[in-house]
Amino acid sequence: MKHTFAPVQTNVSLVDVEHDIAAYWEKEHIVEKYLHRNDASDKRFSFLDGPITANNPMGVHHAWGRTYKDLWQRFHTMRGYKGRYQNGFDCQGLWVEVEVEKELGVRNKKDIENLVEGDKRASIAKFVELCKERVKKFSGIQTEQSKRLGYFMDWDHSYYTMSDENNYMIWHFLKTCFDKGWIYKGKDSVPWCPRCETAISQHEMLTEDYKELTHETVFLKLPITTKGWEHTSLVIWTTTPWTIPANVAVGVNVSYTYAVWEHPETKDRIVILSKDADGNVPMRHLKNTDVPVDAYIFGADHTYKFVKEFSGKDLVGLTYEGPFDAFPRVQEAKAENPKTFHTVVDGSDIVVSEEGTGLLHVAPGAGKEDFDLGKKEHLPIISVISDDASYLSGMDEFSAKNAKKHPELIIDTLKSKGDRFLLKTMQYTHRYPACWRCKTELVWKVAEEWYIAMDVEEKTPNVKGPKTLREQMKNTAKMINWHPSFGLDRELDWLSNMHDWLISKKNRYWGLALPIYECPSCGHFEIIGSKEELQKRAVHGWERFEGHTPHKPFIDEVVIACEKCGQEVHRINDVGNVWLDAGIVPFSTMVDPKTKKLSYTTDKTYWKEWFPVNFITESFPGQFKNWFYSMIAMSTVLEKRNPFETVLGYASVVGEDGRPMHKSWGNAIEFNEGAEKIGADVMRWMFIREDPEQNVLFGYKKADETRRKFHLMLWNTYNFFVTYARVDGFSPGASFVPSHMLDQWILSRLHSVIKTVTVSLSAYDVKTAAGSLEAFVADFSQWYVRRSRDRVGATVEHGDDKTQCYETLYTTLVTLCTLLAPCMPYMTDHMYQNLTKKLSVHLADWPEADETLIHKDLEEQMVLVREIVERILSKRKEVKIGIRQPLHQCTINNAQSLISPALVQLIKDETNIKSINVVLGEGEMEVVLDTTLTEELRDEGKARETVRAIQLLRKEKGCTIDGSISVTLPKELETLPEALLAYIKKETLATSFVWGNSLEISTGTN
């Protein structure tokens, strides 16, 4: 017998199938053929990959985005669109530095600068080289892992954000910002990591980096020095006692009422908040009860006596003395601005009644809000800590001691001064920000940093529309299709509230060399916009730089002359914010394959073919502030338009237990482990079937369920088809018009699904597509194949119906393979190759729906049929009559519509009932079962039970599905009518019957 199809493994290992297919792809160059199949097409699908940080191996959570990225590129490729298939790696930045530091076992920048003993330049060169090597190593690992996921990309041409193209393209961007008048150097109080010794930009501060911490907080007394206020102190509260030496003022809210309280014995007087703007006494939570603010500050059973009240307004202008006024650093600040030093100022914008004493400790050197208030009130700034949070000189015994590591320094000193300054301390638990890389608690410190201004009008002439970057970016954000749609609001919210973009990073090594050249003698600064411009401007050092990438330390060999005063100027020491690196990729990654040059800065032809990109997809937590933000900013500056048309954001992957994946909690899964345990196809489907807006629960239990309910169900239909097609010697290819109701139905369903999947994937709605595919596979397996078992196999005569059934099964399976190929590239290719003998499903075209095959009314009727069947089967269960016992009759009352005779036949066959009456009517559908059993019905039931029992024995004995057997029947069946015995014979492929004590079978050979 000629077999068209290779036999199918029943207990398939999908992971083994994946390894076989991966080897096949390699051998047959399938990826290459896929990448180039649409080379001649004039349709484009421009996809841009958000670069993955090449710093560690992938986790399963990376597979979510990569599955989406692959899915939509494959979908468009199968539909004839040409793509670029370019993967990206994010390379530069603190994250890599921190890992290299760990590898080297170095702890701070002194160690890094002494890697080559005594040679700072060589040390930095070595460190930067190690960072590059780490990126190369992990980009290689991630590439292999992505291939294992079945992700088809042009892996030999990934982009790297450390490339010259990327770095110089950012220079061009910064120069453009400079020309618009948007780059400035500013002094600001910035969040700062004392371990990394660098500023943490607002973009980098994610909510997950806040930790629940308990600090010893201080209620500090500040004795008033204004006449008439003798023996009276203002009381402030601070959670960061190390900032007390930086105090320059006390803020009050002028709409609040304040009260003076007096201690009965010491006569010591204290000023605190009394009533808020509405005249209510603010309450505080203390030891599980709510107490008024005075009880909170003095203790619940305090003896302080109320003296009088003042409006906040009356306090403005008072002066006071602080505990560290003798420090030279504090004296200097006083001299700088004696009028405002240690005064009470109007801080109504930031003084709240919900916490503290209603009097705000203002330290512009150590807090962002303080800094802004200080600017407004012309307050001096006292800087107290250095880059690693050590106290600066001019602070007596504190100098050189570390403020963060030794918070007790301040508190002990205050205690040593008795009750003059310290009212009390209190343990307080709050959420406090930590460095996103090294988890060190952040501090705030004043630093000179470089910014892109959000609210300065651009100075380029004839600007149309809004003139500030903030407003221009909002316009750009509105040009984008956001999925989910709340994305636009989130982005606009961020754009409305964000500060100027902090683009510099101090004291770091591995990053963009910010091309800012600031003259040490006249203070003039300028920005160099390209490598060529730098060469032109170089007065010396070019030869020592040439041949190197534009990184530290070699880029800093080049010295230019100040265009104002002629003085020699070096590049500033800072590197760039990493989001510059990723934000520029819509421009920097489009290298013209013909000229090998960056298209945007040469002739733009190639770039215009692919910009703006059609589609990006990334996990949205964080990216509104980061990648989406930086791309919008850079594209707005360079082109005043959107860099991408559509963005699909998705949520986060968490463990099966609903908790974030964490190594120490045992619910994190490494990518390789996951792929080898559950297979890439199952992993991909687990992501595809979910709603992108919701977090995905991921784990092995869910994986197994997905595999059983979807992949194995599909596999079993494939197995069914191939097994019987081999027995019957079926070869596909005959064109036919389906005449059987079941064939018409499943083909109608199939073409409806083609439509649904095509429409939803075009609209980036993956959940609808996945849902319709899952429902289809279930219909196909649980109804079509189930009801078609009697139409094929050795017991059935050859004929049109059999052929049509096979053709239907075949068409459905092949079409399903193409529809599912973008989702499950391995399994579908395995099946497709065996079914079609073609090279690969990934070179196939996307199926098109044939409207003439779609019969909506038939699909709807079948839904009703299946509901009726379900009701009858549950009724059978209720009365405990098994499915193999035939029944005479059943009536369906209140059916919504009439059912064609062919469909009624399906109900009869499935429920084993001789006659079905369908009665139309309103109201709840009702099933009335006639349970009368005649002798005849009982005999028929016995015959069916016997067939079933023999089939089981055949299976146990490993008998082939077309092999004949001889059967020993138990004597009690001798009374069965001849016709039923013939039925048993036919259904079981029995050649002979003998009578014995129990049921036995023997195969032809023994």
Ligand SMILES: [Zn+2]
């Ligand atoms: Zn850090």
Ligand SMILES: [Zn+2]
């Ligand atoms: Zn100058």
